[in-house]
Amino acid sequence: MHKKPAKRKQARNSDEAIHLGPLAGWLGFNLRMAQAAAFQSFARRSSEIGVQPGRFATLTLIAANPGITQTALSRANSRDKSTLTPLITDLVRRGLVRRTRDRKDRRTYRLSLTAAGQRLLRRLNECARQHERDLDRVVGRDRTLFLKLLRKLAAEMG
Amino acid sequence: MHKKPAKRKQARNSDEAIHLGPLAGWLGFNLRMAQAAAFQSFARRSSEIGVQPGRFATLTLIAANPGITQTALSRANSRDKSTLTPLITDLVRRGLVRRTRDRKDRRTYRLSLTAAGQRLLRRLNECARQHERDLDRVVGRDRTLFLKLLRKLAAEMG
Numbered sequence: 001m002h003k004k005p006a007k008r009k010q011a012r013n014s015d016e017a018i019h020l021g022p023l024a025g026w027l028g029f030n031l032r033m034a035q036a037a038a039f040q041s042f043a044r045r046s047s048e049i050g051v052q053p054g055r056f057a058t059l060t061l062i063a064a065n066p067g068i069t070q071t072a073l074s075r076a077n078s079r080d081k082s083t084l085t086p087l088i089t090d091l092v093r094r095g096l097v098r099r100t101r102d103r104k105d106r107r108t109y110r111l112s113l114t115a116a117g118q119r120l121l122r123r124l125n126e127c128a129r130q131h132e133r134d135l136d137r138v139v140g141r142d143r144t145l146f147l148k149l150l151r152k153l154a155a156e157m158g
Numbered sequence: 159m160h161k162k163p164a165k166r167k168q169a170r171n172s173d174e175a176i177h178l179g180p181l182a183g184w185l186g187f188n189l190r191m192a193q194a195a196a197f198q199s200f201a202r203r204s205s206e207i208g209v210q211p212g213r214f215a216t217l218t219l220i221a222a223n224p225g226i227t228q229t230a231l232s233r234a235n236s237r238d239k240s241t242l243t244p245l246i247t248d249l250v251r252r253g254l255v256r257r258t259r260d261r262k263d264r265r266t267y268r269l270s271l272t273a274a275g276q277r278l279l280r281r282l283n284e285c286a287r288q289h290e291r292d293l294d295r296v297v298g299r300d301r302t303l304f305l306k307l308l309r310k311l312a313a314e315m316g
Contacts, residue, residue: 018234021222027293027301028196028286029215030308035193036236037316038186057187064179076176078194128186135185138314139307143185149297149304150188156296158195 031153041134045127051120056128058087059113059121062097066112069102073111078158096120189311196293203285209278214286216245217271217279220255224270227260231269236316254278 023029043053061076062068068076074084088111091097096117102108113121139146181187201211219234220226226234232242246269249255254275260266271279297304 018219018226018230019222020234021218022283023215023218023222025305026286026290027297027305027308028200028289030305030312031189031193031196031293032215033236034308034311034315035189037312037314038189040236041315042186057181057190060179060181061176064177064181068176072176076178078191078198125180128184131186132184134315135189135311138311139185142303142307145300145303146307147183147185147188149300150185150192153192153293153296154188154195156195157192157199157292 038131038135042127042131045131046124049120049123049127051124054087055091056124058084058091059096059117059124062111063113063118063121067110068112069108069110071108078154091117196289199292200285200289203289204282207278207281207285209282212245213249214282216242216249217254217275217282220269221271221276221279225268226270227266227268229266236312249275 020029039053042056046053046056057077058073061073065072065076070081070084070088073088074081077084079087088097088099092099094116095114098112098114099109100112102110136143178187197211200214204211204214215235216231219231223230223234228239228242228246231246232239235242237245246255246257250257252274253272256270256272257267258270260268294301
């Protein structure tokens with residue numbers, strides 16, 4: 001075995017030592033990086049059952065609020081309508097979500113889970129519980145304070 | 159003035175009181191909501207100078223690492239290549255970023271800021287500093303611990 005591949009890899013790594021500049025100490029950047037890492041970790045778990053991670057919160061919110069409107073869901077989920085609408089259309093196409101017109105206001109659609117949606121959500125919940133245990137392990141004994149600060153940011157920055 | 163519009167608004171609001179279900183206490187969901195709120199707040203500031211907020215970190219990383227490759231930037235920025243490539247193409251088209259082929263490895267592109275990119279970054283830095291002051295105000299005296307936990311999540315969950 002000659003050594004070239006290993007040497008090449010080393011060279012590439014040192015080539016890629018990145019300076020974060022002023023970003024390193026900024027809350028905004030570190031919040032994004034933490035969220036991206038958590039998202040990727042959950043994505044690995046949920047991809048095992050063939051579901052994109054963004055669907056979990058959407059399905060959970062519909063399950064907890066049967067008949068929720070798309071507008072209310074968009075607000076609760078912090079997604080704008082332009083990203084939520086194709087997502088809902090896809091969930092309806094897969095037979096996981098039912099979309100029905102409101103009886104009084106025909107312009108309003110109401111969402112609920114189908115039986116298949118409920119089954120999938122139970123499996124996703126198992127992934128999410130494991131994911132939460134991973135997050136809890138990293139955050140450790142400061143969990144209560146950390147959660148309080150995240151909620152405060154969501155409430156006061158939005 | 160009759161009262162109908164107000165009544166209607168009230169009905170709609172109570173209609174939209176959302177149950178978060180199990181999501182309410184989960185770190186993963188609250189991390190996403192905090193990040194979404196912070197992102198929207200920065201987007202409002204940076205839109206005043208006509209720049210999408212996702213561009214700030216990219217421009218800052220290129221400024222701090224002149225000649226950085228797209229692969230290294232993708233990793234530092236926690237963006238996959240499929241979202242980074244169109245973003246870079248757009249920054250090049252706007253004359254903010256210069257993309258040149260590596261002299262030795264012609265398949266590798268190296269990125270640096272143009273003079274216009276440097277000028278825009280200075281204006282974005284002013285938005286970002288104001289944004290950081292907003293975040294600092296919400297997080298308060300627990301900033302050091304909060305930052306430590308975000309970094310720990312980025313390092314250990316990714």
